């Protein structure tokens with residue numbers, strides 16, 4: 001078997017080329033390259049897809065998160081230095097968004113089965129300074145959002161969700177993007193719905209937060225639709241994090257085809273569950289009430305590095321999400337001594353297997369055969 005890639009963007013994106021060129025020509029003729037009709041249409045489509053009232057397109061998920069925290073500061077519900085409970089086991093961007101908004105991340109250990117934030121551990125960390133919970137849907141599996149919301153209600157906390165990896169995931173048939181106070185998405189090229197560059201979005205049912213983020217993404221300027229209505233009035237200290245027309249156009253094209261791609265990801269996950277039979281490899285734990293977006297299929301193995309090497313020897317690429325937990329990164333050295341043993345253990349034992357729509361059945365079969373031979 002020739003090399004099986006961890007992901008193959010050129011092969012996946014090929015089918016969009018023709019329509020993308022058409023969109024490019026249309027946008028060029030329109031002369032409006034940033035937050036025009038394409039961005040507005042995509043925002044409407046994505047809000048509808050998620051079942052939320054509002055969607056704002058932004059530059060990336062990091063900004064989506066940061067601007068969400070800033071919007072609650074503008075509303076006076078969170079203040080500089082307040083504490084945000086964050087999963088210790090996540091990609092560092094989730095945590096950097098908290099520090100970038102001048103808030104204090106308080107690390108919470110994960111659940112040993114799902115690797116998502118452990119709700120029991122959240123409860124233990126709540127104190128007077130706690131103002132929000134950052135829920136991350138790691139690998140595409142929703143966090144325990146309804147349990148988290150119950151706690152948030154009791155202690156008057158905001159729930160900000162990082163769904164960078166979880167487009168189309170559901171809890172009891174309710175889509176991610178319609179559950180938390182604010183949900184943040186990434187359309188980084190390798191994500192389940194990926195642009196041809198950076199892009200992100202926020203969905204919310206809160207009209208106030210929606211209006212503030214819409215303004216913040218454009219230097220805090222009062223929103224306008226037609227250029228002739230622009231007043232150059234700036235209400236907030238905003239940033240430049242706008243969704244451009246080309247990215248919005250490709251995202252609209254991709255949103256249409258996404259349901260069938262998500263089905264393919266689900267098919268691959270089922271195939272792995274049914275056919276990987278090796279006591280050394282622990283398969284992911286999925287909450288039965290949840291519909292997983294299968295951005296990543298992450299197995300656990302005490303001999304992880306050996307397993308990675310074994311796959312490599314058979315030309316199968318794998319990756320580790322993530323090899324160094326955020327609190328062990330030099331960037332966050334002030335947290336390096338925190339006792340986060342489970343997070344550290346997980347980072348040493350996890351391995352992500354290929355899972356993407358263009359992965360062929362024959363390749364899948366070969367990956368499973370290779371995994372089952374591992375000793």
Ligand SMILES: Cc1ncc(COP(=O)(O)O)c(C=O)c1O
Pocket residue numbers: 060061062063090091093094136162164165185186187188198199200
């Ligand atoms: C869990 C998580 N949060 C946040 C981000 C940041 O997304 P972006 O690159 O769009 O800023 C990522 C991207 O990899 C992610 O996986």
